[in-house]
Amino acid sequence: MSESTKGTLLLVDGLSMAFRAFFGLPVENFATATGVPTNAVYGFSTMLATLMKDHQPTHVAVAFDLPGGTFRTERLPSYKGTRDATPPEFEPQVPLIREMLGALRVTAVDKERYEADDLLATYARLGREAGLRVLVVSGDRDTIQLVNDDVTLLYPRKGVSDLVHFTPTSVEEKYGVRPDQYPDMAALVGETSDNLPGVPGVGPKTAAKWIGVYGGLPGILESADDVPGKAGQSLRDHLDQVRLNRELNHLLTDLEVAVPLADLEYAGADAAAIHQVCDALEFRTLRDRLLPFADDAAAEQPAEATAVVVRTEGAVEAITAMAGPVAVHVDGRAGVDADAWALGVTDAADAAWAVDLTALSPDQEKALAAWLADPEVGKVLHGAKDAWHALQARGWDLSGIVGDTQIAAFLVNPDQRGFELDQILQRHLGLSLDAGAAAGELDLGLGGSPAESAGERAAHVRALAAVLDPMVDERGMASLYAELEIPLVSVLARMEHAGMAVDTAQLGSLADEARGRAERAAEEAYSSIGGDRVNLGSPKQLQEVLFDRLGMPKTKKIKTGYSTDASSLHDLSEKSPHPFLTALLAHRDATKLSQIIETLAQSVQPDGRIHTTFSQVVAATGRLSSKDPNLQNIPIRTPEGHRIREAFVVGDGYETLLTADYSQIEMRIMAHLSGDAGLIEAFQRGEDLHRFVGSRVFGVAPEDVTSEMRSQVKAMSYGLAYGLSSFGLARQLGLPVGAAQALMDDYFSRFGGVRDYLREVVDKARGDGYTETIFGRRRYIPDLTSSNRQRRDIAERVALNAPIQGSAADLIKRAMLGVERRLKDEGLASRQVLQVHDELVVETAPGESAAVETILREEMHAAGDLSVPLDVNVGKGGDWRTAGH
DNA sequence: TGCATCACGTA
DNA sequence: CGTACGTGATGCAG
Numbered sequence: 063m064s065e066s067t068k069g070t071l072l073l074v075d076g077l078s079m080a081f082r083a084f085f086g087l088p089v090e091n092f093a094t095a096t097g098v099p100t101n102a103v104y105g106f107s108t109m110l111a112t113l114m115k116d117h118q119p120t121h122v123a124v125a126f127d128l129p130g131g132t133f134r135t136e137r138l139p140s141y142k143g144t145r146d147a148t149p150p151e152f153e154p155q156v157p158l159i160r161e162m163l164g165a166l167r168v169t170a171v172d173k174e175r176y177e178a179d180d181l182l183a184t185y186a187r188l189g190r191e192a193g194l195r196v197l198v199v200s201g202d203r204d205t206i207q208l209v210n211d212d213v214t215l216l217y218p219r220k221g222v223s224d225l226v227h228f229t230p231t232s233v234e235e236k237y238g239v240r241p242d243q244y245p246d247m248a249a250l251v252g253e254t255s256d257n258l259p260g261v262p263g264v265g266p267k268t269a270a271k272w273i274g275v276y277g278g279l280p281g282i283l284e285s286a287d288d289v290p291g292k293a294g295q296s297l298r299d300h301l302d303q304v305r306l307n308r309e310l311n312h313l314l315t316d317l318e319v320a321v322p323l324a325d326l327e328y329a330g331a332d333a334a335a336i337h338q339v340c341d342a343l344e345f346r347t348l349r350d351r352l353l354p355f356a357d358d359a360a361a362e363q364p365a366e367a368t369a370v371v372v373r374t375e376g377a378v379e380a381i382t383a384m385a386g387p388v389a390v391h392v393d394g395r396a397g398v399d400a401d402a403w404a405l406g407v408t409d410a411a412d413a414a415w416a417v418d419l420t421a422l423s424p425d426q427e428k429a430l431a432a433w434l435a436d437p438e439v440g441k442v443l444h445g446a447k448d449a450w451h452a453l454q455a456r457g458w459d460l461s462g463i464v465g466d467t468q469i470a471a472f473l474v475n476p477d478q479r480g481f482e483l484d485q486i487l488q489r490h491l492g493l494s495l496d497a498g499a500a501a502g503e504l505d506l507g508l509g510g511s512p513a514e515s516a517g518e519r520a521a522h523v524r525a526l527a528a529v530l531d532p533m534v535d536e537r538g539m540a541s542l543y544a545e546l547e548i549p550l551v552s553v554l555a556r557m558e559h560a561g562m563a564v565d566t567a568q569l570g571s572l573a574d575e576a577r578g579r580a581e582r583a584a585e586e587a588y589s590s591i592g593g594d595r596v597n598l599g600s601p602k603q604l605q606e607v608l609f610d611r612l613g614m615p616k617t618k619k620i621k622t623g624y625s626t627d628a629s630s631l632h633d634l635s636e637k638s639p640h641p642f643l644t645a646l647l648a649h650r651d652a653t654k655l656s657q658i659i660e661t662l663a664q665s666v667q668p669d670g671r672i673h674t675t676f677s678q679v680v681a682a683t684g685r686l687s688s689k690d691p692n693l694q695n696i697p698i699r700t701p702e703g704h705r706i707r708e709a710f711v712v713g714d715g716y717e718t719l720l721t722a723d724y725s726q727i728e729m730r731i732m733a734h735l736s737g738d739a740g741l742i743e744a745f746q747r748g749e750d751l752h753r754f755v756g757s758r759v760f761g762v763a764p765e766d767v768t769s770e771m772r773s774q775v776k777a778m779s780y781g782l783a784y785g786l787s788s789f790g791l792a793r794q795l796g797l798p799v800g801a802a803q804a805l806m807d808d809y810f811s812r813f814g815g816v817r818d819y820l821r822e823v824v825d826k827a828r829g830d831g832y833t834e835t836i837f838g839r840r841r842y843i844p845d846l847t848s849s850n851r852q853r854r855d856i857a858e859r860v861a862l863n864a865p866i867q868g869s870a871a872d873l874i875k876r877a878m879l880g881v882e883r884r885l886k887d888e889g890l891a892s893r894q895v896l897q898v899h900d901e902l903v904v905e906t907a908p909g910e911s912a913a914v915e916t917i918l919r920e921e922m923h924a925a926g927d928l929s930v931p932l933d934v935n936v937g938k939g940g941d942w943r944t945a946g947h
Numbered sequence: 948t949g950c951a952t953c954a955c956g957t958a
Numbered sequence: 959c960g961t962a963c964g965t966g967a968t969g970c971a972g
Contacts, residue, residue, distance in 0.1 A: 854961080
């Protein structure tokens with residue numbers, strides 16, 4: 063290897079390596095949820111990342127063969143003619159690999175009528191002349207001829223992770239000829255994979271011997287008549303073939319290239335694009351291996367992350383002297399056994415303070431509590447709501463939250479999963495927390511106390527905010543972040559803390575009842591099939607009973623066979639009635655119910671209340687989610703559902719539950735966003751929406767709209783916001799597809815603005831790469847340009863739903879802030895306790911119901927300035943069901 | 948024990 | 959072949 067230290071040029075044969083990756087990884091293990099194969103993309107990207115990490119190239123290019131012929135196939139149509147047709151799973155991965163290269167900002171090169179190998183050869187020469195060390199990565203043996211003192215070939219031995227390094231020495235060792243002589247040898251021996259026959263009876267040994275004796279192919283051809291033996295005769299019989307082989311296996315080093323060598327210089331990856339590609343392809347681990355190539359990560363990481371000095375001596379005094387803004391990290395946990403034990407605070411990049419919260423003097427405790435509760439001291443945290451709960455458990459209030467890097471990261475890309483601190487540090491700073499923590503803390507305790515680690519984490523949060531804040535800004539979400547999501551953190555914290563009171567006795571008797579019904583239904587089911595006690599909760603066993611034993615007609619296909627879901631069972635009941643089906647449905651119903659009740663009962667905490675946890679960083683549209691338990695999916699449609707809701711009651715010391723919900727919020731948003739005159743008029747008139755729409759669609763007077771008409775347009779109106787097709791509408795309404803299509807046509811002929819809007823919103827998203835809500839919340843939808851129809855169709859439905867569902871989410875969040883502010887300003891003791899997407903539930907203090915009702919109506923109404931009124935329905939009662947009517 | 952699949956509740 | 963979630967049971971992998 064030469065001494066040139068100007069840099070390294072990495073040249074990759076794209077298709078040849080993609081092929082190796084394809085055959086090296088089982089395709090059945092690598093596919094997205096929608097079935098797009100990704101094994102070649104994964105393997106190729108992994109290989110490239112490893113190479114780039116190991117060799118730190120200054121210049122990189124990946125060369126591709128283009129479809130269509132080359133000058134070689136023009137010369138010899140049978141060239142490479144024996145290659146099997148590419149597997150159908152491979153082809154679609156090529157553009158995906160190119161997308162990945164785009165995200166990595168690695169240049170892809172290609173040239174009509176030439177092979178990737180010719181480009182590699184040309185760039186290898188250019189690189190060498192520029193004084194670069196050259197690494198060629200290819201699974202094509204023709205590239206052996208490129209090897210010299212400056213050019214090393216990395217040739218895959220097995221898969222794409224095991225690459226053998228070919229230098230002049232190792233080529234000679236393996237083949238017995240110099241790299242520049244290798245094509246001579248190949249011309250004699252032949253190359254099966256290129257469909258080039260060699261000289262019969264001449265193998266590598268003979269070829270090498272001849273090359274040694276005659277100095278190379280020209281010498282051999284000149285002295286062909288003198289070559290002795292049977293092999294010599296064979297050579298004389300195939301001279302033309304040998305000449306042709308040599309002509310074809312020569313790689314061109316003097317192509318005119320479109321991209322000059324200087325432009326191959328590597329300047330780092332595009333982090334956002336990597337996220338998009340990894341999201342689209344559902345890569346998890348690969349993401350973390352690719353992100354370090356992003357320029358900002360590379361630049362930020364070492365300086366910000368490692369050189370933090372954490373001090374504990376005099377920390378309380380130092381911290382309480384800080385005026386903010388500061389970054390804060392609380393070591394602790396939220397939830398049932400909430401507690402906080404360490405606090406880290408920093409207002410500088412290289413220094414942090416850390417406090418052991420379990421060892422404070424009363425004075426210190428008092429000072430710290432006051433500082434934490436001071437709304438004037440701005441604090442940035444990661445997961446501020448959890449910290450709020452942890453500190454609350456020690457009796458401390460947390461105020462002055464001005465930033466939450468978890469939420470910032472979510473806003474930047476809401477389709478991501480996983481927003482824990484370590485994941486976000488990895489994603490945006492390329493920092494591995496686990497490794498550092500493990501090495502620092504567990505090994506000999508050199509890294510210091512847990513408190514010190516809280517200090518380090520505070521520093522990490524600060525670094526994270528420095529990266530994320532500008533990203534939120536750039537995306538136009540600064541006010542959504544600072545004025546909506548961040549203030550909402552405290553509102554949600556208080557709601558979770560308040561919880562909802564539960565009548566446990568009522569819950570208990572409901573559970574007994576449901577269990578009883580489930581058991582009776584199960585017994586009926588067993589006896590209806592001859593007493594076999596199959597597991598009714600196992601779809602697998604049910605399939606065996608229904609389709610094998612009872613020989614019922616097949617239902618819709620699912621991954622593991624045929625569906626046994628409720629709609630399939632109902633269909634079956636009509637086609638082939640059987641008592642088993644009826645009993646099974648009843649059993650499903652009852653078990654589901656008892657399950658829900660059981661889960662709720664287990665969630666009741668010692669205060670007699672259920673405290674759910676809301677998340678602002680789960681639903682990509684911007685909705686809240688609720689878990690442990692999920693209070694946003696409590697049944698409502700059935701009588702049993704009503705009784706479950708009756709178990710949610712007003713708590714001691716309070717007067718009533720008040721619920722307020724938006725009326726047809728998503729349709730109103732659709733009316734606003736589309737500007738459709740008819741729809742806007744419907745809402746402004748304040749009439750029954752579906753009756754109004756029905757009268758227009760069916761061309762009858764509003765009073766003549768039948769209930770069937772009404773329910774049909776209702777289904778369609780709601781379906782439109784989800785991208786419902788005529789097929790789906792037909793299925794839902796039980797109509798022929800033609801009739802459903804006609805209904806949609808009629809609908810759109812009256813409400814054309816809606817159709818135009820739905821089309822425009824998708825077109826715009828395709829151009830921009832993202833959708834936007836009324837308040838500027840973005841959702842990136844890369845799949846809109848996918849070459850896979852199924853993915854593209856899904857993306858289009860996502861694109862037209864996201865602004866609608868997301869705007870509704872923004873609206874009710876704004877309303878919640880308004881309600882909270884009014885309750886405080888008016889000195890009321892009533893409190894918000896639950897949000898269910900378009901509904902707010904408030905527990906009112908004695909004598910405040912009327913005032914709270916006004917507040918709810920006004921604040922929800924005023925949450926947005928739309929071209930249609932935001933109507934609000936309010937109800938009240940001693941329990942949630944009563945309040946809901 | 949962890950993960951995927953199915954089924955099903957809400958807006 | 960309609961969006962957005964969370965939960966529990968099963969069954970398979972480890």
